[in-house]
Amino acid sequence: MNYRQGVFTLAKCEQLAETTYSFVITCHEIASLAKAGQFAHLRVPGFSLRRPISICEVLPQEGAIRVVFDIRGEGTKALATLKSGDSIDIMAPLGNGFSLLEPDKKAIVIGGGIGVPPLLEIAKHYGENSRAVLGFRSKTAVILQNDFASAGCGVHLCTDDGSMGRKGFVTAILKEQLDAEKPDILYACGPRPMLKAVAALAKEYGVRCQLSLEERMACGVGACLGCACKTRKDGKETYSHVCKNGPVFEAEEVVFDE
Incomplete structure (x- = not known):
């Protein structure tokens, strides 16, 4: 590291x-x-x-x-x-960051709340070839939408209470975007239920997806076990450190417990 x-x-x-x-x-x-x-x-x-x-x-x-x-x-x-x-x-x-494809590839970033900031650098990389689906609690929590737009990224906002953008979850807008044009890759960061839903859509549409996990961290370099999460490697379940092995994982590697 x-x-x-x-x-x-x-x-x-x-x-x-x-x-x-x-x-x-x-x-x-x-x-x-x-x-x-x-x-x-x-x-x-x-x-x-x-x-x-x-x-x-x-x-x-x-x-x-x-x-x-x-x-x-x-x-x-x-x-x-x-x-x-x-x-x-x-x-x-x-930590390990996102894998960026060639800038002419199509990408959609999906962020929830404070999971939105790490996606901005991706939008800057893909520019007009990127779309962002960003969700927040309400309009008082909305951040960075102008930064994404300045990067050339198409921005779609939603809020839990409908006070800004569309009322509802990011997955409803994401599904519409996937129906309109399937991208080369998805990137997501946000609450675990959101990541689980995004991963399911990525699998359904056959699109590569990378997830950035949010876990409590202590040491930040993999020396403690505070941020262990369940993952799947070579068909077997194991535990990975979010700080060292992640925070970014391929969606199919992450095990979401029911």
Whole structure:
């Protein structure tokens, strides 16, 4: 695993939604290594465990990465108080990212809530050959739709309460998109029930699909067993570390317990 650890500078801090924040961190060497789907482990002063946060964008020309996170507890609440110019201790890039095909291939990305940010770098890669189906609780939680559109990606929004975009689940829109034009690959990140439904549609339509799993992580490098998940290798069930073996897996490798 090729990663770097160090103290770097927050170049830009921005609140994107009610409880969602964006950090641009200047870290030239990490930016030269990072790939779509990998994550960063951020140290929060006063807390023993680092916080794993997906890399939203890789900005090599700026020598920076962008991470987007939601306040989920006291650690991320403290993290959100940092300001531009502050220092932050990070380890990155960690984990195995998404496999990107040639940019002229067709791709659909499917994101749910805070699972949306790691998909932006994919949309930037495929540009006008990509479509995004993004789901959120309500309009107050919607993020990054303009960033996806700026990448040339066709954006389809839905919310649980219908306050923005279509009311309902991402899978309804995804099925319509698959009926209209079958892509070369699907990428998804979000809640486990959503990933299970996306994987089922990918199998039904015969489309390759990669899933980024969201699990609690402690060490971030595969030394502990905190993020073990059930997977299938060579026809046999086993356990994999989301932080080291993932977070990205082929959809058929992931075992979804009933």
